[in-house]
Amino acid sequence: MPLRHRALVRRRRATALALTAVGSLLALSAPDVAAAAPADPGPTQITATPRAGAAQPSLTPARRTALIKSARSAAAGTARHIGLGAKEKLVVKDVIKDADGTLHTRYERTYAGLPVLGGDLVVHDKSGRTTVTRANAARLQVPSLSPKITAAGAAAKALTVSKNADVKGSETEQTPRLVVWAGSGKPVLAWETVVEGVQEDGTPSELQIVSDAATGKQLQAAEQVHTGSGTGQYAGEVPLGSTLSGSTYQLVDPDRAGQKTYDLNQGTSGTGTLFTDDNDVWGDGQPSNRQTAGVDVAFGAAATWDYFKDNYGRNGIRNDGVAAYSRAHYGNNYVNAFWQDSCFCMTYGDGSGNTHPLTALDVAAHEMSHGVTAATAGLVYSGESGGLNEATSDIFAAAVEFSENLPADPADYLVGEKIDINGDGTPLRYMDKPSKDGDSRDNWSPTLGGIDVHYSSGPANHFFYLLSEGSGAKTVNGVDYDSPTYDGLPVTGIGVQNAAAIWYRALTTYMTSTTDYAGARTATLSATADLFGAYSPTYLAVADAWAATNVGNRVALGVNLAPTADQISGVNQTVNLQLDAYTTNTGASLTYEASGLPDGLSISPNGLISGTPTALGTSDVTITVTDSTGATASDTFTWQIAYVYANATRVDIPDNGAAVESPVTITGRDGNASATTTVYVNIVHTYRGDLTVDLVGPNGTVYSLLNRTGGSADNVDQTFTVDASTQPLNGTWTLRVQDRASIDVGYIARWQLTP
Template sequence: MKRITMAAGTTCLALAVAAPLSAHAAGLGSASPAPSGPASVAVEKSRVADMAAALHLGSGEALQVKTVVSDRDGTTHVRYERTFQGLRVVGGDFVAHRNGKGALAGTSGRASVAVASTSASLSRSAAASKVAVGDLKAASTTTELVVLVTDHGPRLAYDILRSGVRADQTPSRLHTFVDARNGKVLDSWDEIADGTGHGIHVGDVTLSTSGAAPSYQLKNPTTGAFTTDLNGATKGTGTQFTDADDVWGNGSTTDRQSAAVDAQYGADKTYDYYNTVLGRRGIWDTGKGAPSRVHYGDAYVNAFWDGTQMTYGDGINNANPLTSLDVSGHEMSHGVTENTAGLVYRGDAGGLNEATSDIFGTAVEWNAANASDPGDYLIGEEINIRGDGKPLRYMDQPSKDGKSRDCWDSTVKKLDPHYSSGPLNHWFFLASEGSGAKTVNGVAYNSPTCDGSTVTGVGRDAAEKVWYRALSVYLTKRSDYPAARDAAIKSAKDLYGAGSAQSVGVAKAFDAIGVPKQAETP
């Protein structure tokens, strides 16, 4: 691999913090999002009482505004969290949609949150004793009484959060929900979503750096994204990468700066994609970049965007960092999911969460147009984590990895999210490229359908924008595949119109992965 050089002050990745949508995105019509920002959130906070009255909220319910998405025609989509009699409601989030005149036009994902009593029969210590310690090291535990929305209605429960590090050194924030009346474990998921990989793959690149000789900094002066070395740790602030001559790394793991270049490049390219293609200015949509805190020695990279941490690695091959483009985009996209739909990392929602990161990691890779890591529909194809030269996942036919599903049914939710992601990854390929055998960008694919149909793709660009709108406007924490179908079709109609090739194609792609028709029609 060639020596990697970055020139201070170059503008190849210099982005205007408040850059408008690309010309193509702006041409999508009235559903194209306009910047919402803190002012919009503040306005909606002032309207909380009016919204509560319009929704006829029950006694004891209160709303907190999380995010606001504004369309160019004045329509707004306000995402709320809820409390019940002062208790946090887990899974009580929903989206309220206002028309251009400000009137309530409907909601997405709203469920009942009222419980008969908020008095627990079980003590906190008794609830905590129900949670196995497992392999977590240096763990701390907090216990909070909450209302948990389940598939069978709301339950008074304890949220027992164990934070620590697993035996393989993966950080963990494991939530276990215990019924506050009978001690039954109701649900569990880890707050930290993991991916796997290793390698240095971006090749010869130019990035914007800061400072001057003899102390250049690996920091983008426009977005503020910077990279630090964790020096073998799994957490902490790390040490800022600096260099005397602004020539960084040697393209191999013998120089720690090489990994830092990959990480910085991945962070910048991910921000670039969200900002210029989707009109989102980072994870929190604030215009800030991503400090990428990097180390190797036990094969982990920590990426921080706007204060949100994503950690990925598995320790299988600890010689190299985890910094390929699609892996970087994947992990940072977990932060976008957390700050939009907030899909929990279990059941169908966990699969949708993981596939969302695959979709946007893939989109980042295509958008970067890097000759050393060209766009494809393979996940982690550069990292060779298993030593067999094969990708981690295949979007055209997910079952080729031996564990993922091509088709959705009611049993998919029982799988690990890395494998229940298969049907949505399959949908994305079908919606983008269509079914059957084809070669795209030099890679051969053969995508079957679960119903034997033939699907014509609507294009990757449209599929990306449809799924992003579904994520940011319609999906909620516990959305399942049928809800995802309705959200995507509705999003396609918002963007391209009812009966459009895009809305019809999106629906047919869901037919083709086995998700049955729901309320929304194309």
């Protein structure tokens, strides 16, 4: 997002969503949160190698196209498989394939043909097991597809919002687009309007306004323009990729899909002229030489391309092998730089007096990383997701700097230190202690989502620094840092390369457009489990770094045993119950013991309880897990062995249609059922409030279990108790289910009866 003087930012209104200093770096001033205590540096940095199977090898454009084509052809089946409604369709955005064959397919959604903003999701397919990461888990349904507010009314409101945000020359880019808004809360029909103009500092503006199509209420306002051998002013003497055309060299990089670098000649539109030279020796390190800025720009583009490709196999910003282009010398005295998805290009101003260009390496990497975010998670540029969007660009700016580690620009955890926008030699941001800039937050708080995204990025930047280097005082490449922690406890670093790898996998594989800080913690822990193993020292460091910024808790050391729910099993019926335990003691093995198991059951060395119970009754079972260091944990639950009858045959439930039934038949029993008969029901459905669920006894008596209760929650996974003492045990018992409203569908997965 754009780079901006702090003074300029403070004059802007909050609704402008100003993008400041080195890729959306600054924002409105915010109240301080509780001071964090300096933490002891802790032990030596953790070293680990990512798991080979979780690597994402570079895909050729042809292979990527083939994977996307395959996903498109299977989209309808995938939509049914993950339980989407009949009006919903999946639109493939990207496909990533791990070295072990795991596929991560990112989708947008439509509803009744309308785009769904905030409806994105990622489907993970691994060894036949499918899981889904959703931007919004709410049921996708709107009462009407007819807007009460006209397109003209939405456009007029959007223009007012844009002008109030100090965007000059505002005009709607096109007719407002009717969409379904699912970015937050209950989905509604909405208008999306993009208003073009110029921001206060001269940065182009593409302001996206989303408004409720029934009430006109503004739902979102987000800026879409993201700001933020030769000798460069900042990079020094560096190699450049150029192409000989006739007798003239052009800044067209043949090794990186023909990335081009243009001189805008102080213009503000078009591409200007391609940088050319007669001897392939570019710039002299002085701003008076127009090629000097071109050197920094071309090198920054190449370094960012190489970083993502060399480390993650990413083939260009969109991972499609297509080059972005760069434009230097934008405007007069323009103190900013920005990324635009609409032109797929980077643009750099020359700064104050046209002598301080904003072309440093971390600026370039920051801004182009906004393009990577747009092509992957698409983090919405407002609220907590907006702060994470900004932090992502800061994170990869630091990672690219460390990857290059130029003599003229040594790697650091400072943002914009070379360009000196503030004119006092200070950086724009400090990742070790973000609040040093006077506005950013060090730690998460409930009010974080209400401040400008430049400053709400602080906790994620702080997390990344702590994860990379650890807490406490230290010196890195000649820069002194002293990073505090919210909880006063030390954090051990894992190194910038591994920290960035975790963030990249989280961004591209698990984050969605609406991911907040809690979601970022979950995403990074999932990514760490993939790369380094769950509960490994690296995994614990990730949890520690988040806790040190007030996001979640640290993982308890030693043996951890997940509680086991009370069990009911059928006599003479096979049992398989896998216990869930882990130890944080590296390399330690686990031993499982169980007391009080029902007759016929036993526990294996890996914690699987199996066998066939032979006698009725109830017992208290105690599980004890011990690791090879002697650490231990225990859990107790009850286990009832009874007559249990089940049906696990799938029965599809038609949308707003006739009732369906799933039977179980009992024979060889005497007498009647119990007054405390239990019925366990497992129904997969995207809106349980549509369903009626009944138990029908052998003599026809109907017992209502669920009558359209539970609202918009997914699925029924519940045990009901009924008085069936008037029913004979023998005969056919039936579970009857009916969907009584349109849109959502599902199926009976399993049910069981304990009469």
